[in-house]
Amino acid sequence: xxxxxxxxxxxxxxxxxxxxxxxxxxxxxxxxxxxxxxxxxxxxxxxxxxxxxxxxxxxxxxxxxxxxxxxxxxxxxxxxxxxxxxxxxxxxxxxxxxxxxxxxxxxxxxxxxxxxxxxxxxxxxxxxxxxxxxxxxxxxxxxxxxxxxxxxxxxxxx
Ligand code: 4NP
Numbered sequence: 735x736x737x738x739x740x741x742x743x744x745x746x747x748x749x750x751x752x753x754x755x756x757x758x759x760x761x762x763x764x765x766x767x768x769x770x771x772x773x774x775x776x777x778x779x780x781x782x783x784x785x786x787x788x789x790x791x792x793x794x795x796x797x798x799x800x801x802x803x804x805x806x807x808x809x810x811x812x813x814x815x816x817x818x819x820x821x822x823x824x825x826x827x828x829x830x831x832x833x834x835x836x837x838x839x840x841x842x843x844x845x846x847x848x849x850x851x852x853x854x855x856x857x858x859x860x861x862x863x864x865x866x867x868x869x870x871x872x873x874x875x876x877x878x879x880x881x882x883x884x885x886x887x888x889x890x891x892x
Contacts, residue, residue: 737888738771740816741846742826746776746805749822749859749873751786752794753846755801756874757881764885773816777829779807790862793870813839820844823858849880849887 739757743750754774761770776782785791786801794801812819813834819842821827827845834840847857859876862869 735891736769736771737818737891738816739773739818739820739884739888740808740812741772741774741820741822742777742808742830743774743822743859744776744778744826744861745781745863746774746778746803746807747781747784747787748790748862748870749877750774750776751801751803751805752790752799752873753820753822753859753877753881754803755794755799756877757884759799760881760885761888764889766885766888770888771816774803775806775808775812777808777826777833781805782807787863789867789870790873793867793874797874799874808833810835813842816842818842818844820846820849822846823861846876846880849883850876851883852879 741750741753751774754772757772761767782805784805791801821830830843846859853876862873
């Protein structure tokens with residue numbers, strides 16, 4: 735069965751669209767693209783319709799990752815449309831928990847940090863919006879780590 739994964743951050747213009755684009759590259763590399771649906775959304779809707787932050791797109795592009803997502807706000811029906819809803823930090827996690835309509839939906843919510851294998855010092859994906867270039871590079875390093883774990887989970891579930 736297809737695995738459907740939604741990444742969620744605050745604005746949906748930096749971390750979660752980068753996670754979406756990164757996982758897409760990894761599943762394509764592994765020949766699993768037809769087995770996965772990947773999307774992203776934000777808990778805050780203020781950037782809806784916008785392309786991702788140019789700083790995030792530039793940093794991703796330098797690693798061969800194209801980002802074409804348009805921001806949107808997460809909504810209750812996303813808990814029906816996706817199997818896993820992956821929060822970038824604890825604030826996103828708590829906002830998702832409040833939005834989830836029932837216990838079954840709550841059980842679909844994960845923290846991205848659960849998939850980190852090589853970054854024991856990080857318990858969340860830090861918001862790079864007010865950071866310099868290094869903030870965006872760190873986000874991509876963390877996302878690469880977690881996406882390698884996620885692709886193994888996907889392989890085992892399909
Ligand atoms: P993101 O970063 O949650 O990774 O997309 C942010 C983008 C925009 C804002 C905050 C964080 N903002 O406050 O507008």
